[in-house]
Amino acid sequence: MSSFYELGLSPKVTEAVLNMGFEEATPIQEKTIPIALAGKDLIGQAHTGTGKTAAFGIPMVEKLSGELEQLQGLVITPTRELAVQVAEELNKIGQAKGIRTLPVYGGQDIVRQIRALKKKPHIIVGTPGRLMDHMRRKTIRLDDIKIVVLDEADEMLNMGFVEDIEFILGETPQERQTLLFSATLAKQIQDLAQRFMRSPEFVGIKAKGVTVPSIDQSYIEVQEKQKFEVLSTLLDIQSPELAIVFGRTKRRVDELSEALNKRGYSAEGIHGDLTQSKRESVLRQFKEGTIEVLVATDVAARGLDISGVTHVYNFDIPQDPESYVHRIGRTGRAGEKGEAITLVTPREINHLRLIERITKHKINRMPVPTIRDAIAGQQRATVEKLMRIVEEEGYKQYQGLAKDLLAETDSITLLAAALKLLTKEPDRTPVQLTEERPLRSKKASASNKNARNKRALPGTKKRFTGVRGKN
Template sequence: MQNNTNTFFNKYHIDANVCKSLSLMGYNQPMPVQEIVIPHVLDGLDLIVQSNTGSGKTAAFGIPIVHHIKIDETLPQALILTPTRELAVQICEEIAEIGKYKKVRCLPIYGKQPIHIQLRQLKQRVHIAVGTPGRLLDLIKKKNLKLEAMKYLVIDEADELLKRGFWEEVEAIVKKMPLERSTLLFSATMPSQIEAICADYMHNPIRIEMEPNQIPIDQIKQTWYEVSQDWKFKLLTKILDVYLPKKCMIFCNTRNKVDQLSNKLLRGKYNCVALHGKMAQKYRLRAISDFKNGKVPYLIATDLAGRGIHVDQLDLVINYTIPHENESYVHRIGRTGRVGEKGEAISFVSEHDKKRWLEIQAFINYQVKQGSENMLRGTHPSPSIKPRKKETHSKNKKRYQDITKLRINAGKKKKIRPGDILGAVSNLPGITSEDIGIIDIHDTCSYIEIFNNKGLRVLNGLRQGKVKGRPVTVKKVSNRS
């Protein structure tokens, strides 16, 4: 298959199946960081990249790594270290999207998830592992995560890993990696400890520094309102009613404020979810999923919880409270205005915040325009955010319309192996290996992805046939895994 309209195919000769995924994801032209990084990763070089969040760096390393993955290799070939569980899941989701048609399996690994789930997945074929250093190091020491076939080590958001006290684990993992590998380090800043690991464990790394304020300043309309603490909530609801954003992130400085504000919005019939570090892991992941999928339009978050969350077509970011650190402001507004889209950020500034607000404007070297009540009069959205048809679900439907995921009521306990299911499906009339995606075997059931709109054909065929000599029950499940 050739894709003459996809720059990644024409310019970098990326695997055609990867380009098929990229086209469905909307990646037809590389972003600046991708243009610079991809050729070096394809050449197997070590890289040190200074780049802000939201610059497209996940795809910058994800695309060439997926391109080079050997599908038949049974051991993991790439390891990606991240500072948070949420970011690990998010990177894994994006890489799984990139590698879907090449049948690349990516596994998120992090603490507070039952370890038996991760061990079960590692016993099957996993091409790329993404996770937090603590749990990864534990699995490596116990030899559950094998490193012999590793060709890539990615250290993402290295400065955040350092801030969170993960650096000893990071160094321990680096020391255990094969010497013959590519090491890719991404960080917004370069403290001395990070420089040390670059000097000790990287081979003639190429340094790349992206323009730090390029995305927020060039692509994001910024406005601030002077408002007292007592009137913030009224101003917030007025903005939400006028702008009618499909997706909006609202940042607060503390967990308590996140809980208070989300509860108040829910009482006011504004559909929202909260996100902060004290929430149980399953609720945090569910909140992110519901927000990203468009089920809930408003996400109320702290800086730490919101760090690294990538959301398509985020209309609006609101700083309900002004952040304590200058960098946090850039990270917050960097959630919007991604992948060449226009975005908007609004900040609430009380009398107490004015000095802090001047410091932030000096830091970004940009004078933010002050808004007024007159700008919010009327019932129509702001000119900068035009109402659009609800497109999240239609976009996802288009992306997944040729993929069907089937559940088979037979798994490891019935001694079913991937080859058994592969054989049964391959023998069906009109089905080839190109129509079969990832096969995932669990204890009591198995899942298989079917491409090219042939899901119904396979569903009916398996219902009338057998797997490993015995009849099975098969049903269709959600296309999204």
């Protein structure tokens, strides 16, 4: 793989990419970025989780001007969740260069969006229906668009947005550059490319399976409000030497690390808001074993190379398969065994199936653990600690004291008392976590395709479709 220094990027964009924790380009980025930088149209066949957002985001930011206060780039996505996710990444890539990105989607107050549009973002990431609402109101004009990206084009066509996309593309300048990304290349995709793209180059990336056979992967289906009790029980049962718990947001990481400390676990959190010195301090303590549990967001965990991590817990299921592979890869290093457990709410099961499909790996279901399991786990851990001391002969200075105690109490009673004293009994101190909304699965999104309405822009004869308020 190439480093980003080898791709001919400007210093500001390279700096932004490296600050995001990326060091080497993924295969789709390595192939796509030079073609896009050359101004050519492109069709990328790639699944979610291959790094395709940066594959189109990096050249897009590179080619646009932060000095021009006008809309220059457009990304069309099938769902509001993807629009928000893509916009966040583009804002990070464009930060050093001053390129601002705004997501627009149905379900959010349109007046608030109009207010944000008046600040003249350089890039808009939007869903088809809401984009056309703004076009009808003339709050979005596409006259100066230089680059258009169709992200997850197959999903948009499956959801019935083909006429919407045709209309939007028809309103952009003919000399624009068009980048299309799709997991499949169905006939509709090819027809769309033939009509709206100029001699596009093709880049195909096959999804790779998870090459981490030393990691046991499993999931537990659990309601959102029961997740923390399940995590606490797992920690009591498994007594990990070093564990990383992944949360979806900074707020989640802060609340989780605080709650774990209340329960008696030694935990610290890392996320993007920490200073570099604080981050380094936390990681040093974790490597030294002073902290047993590290709670982290995906971004904060990029580039972590810590040996000895025995367990990874996905408190929140990751956004995409690439993040899943990255997370579980923190354990099972250097041939050591590792364990990865993902907590999944019932509404997120389809998202788990997507991860299985893309990574080509079956994730086994685990039953919800009980308090009885936790007590048994802690007792087992105590016995293991005692036997380790026996094996290491680290008890000899206590032999005299032991003989004195045995003169007064029988050995079974004395050993039972020692086991009770050493065993950490499950702590159920009440904690309160802010509930996170479950990830919306693509299957659920696609089911809306029968709910389409016909709408038209004033002054046009063209009819087109959209899912009102759902995109």
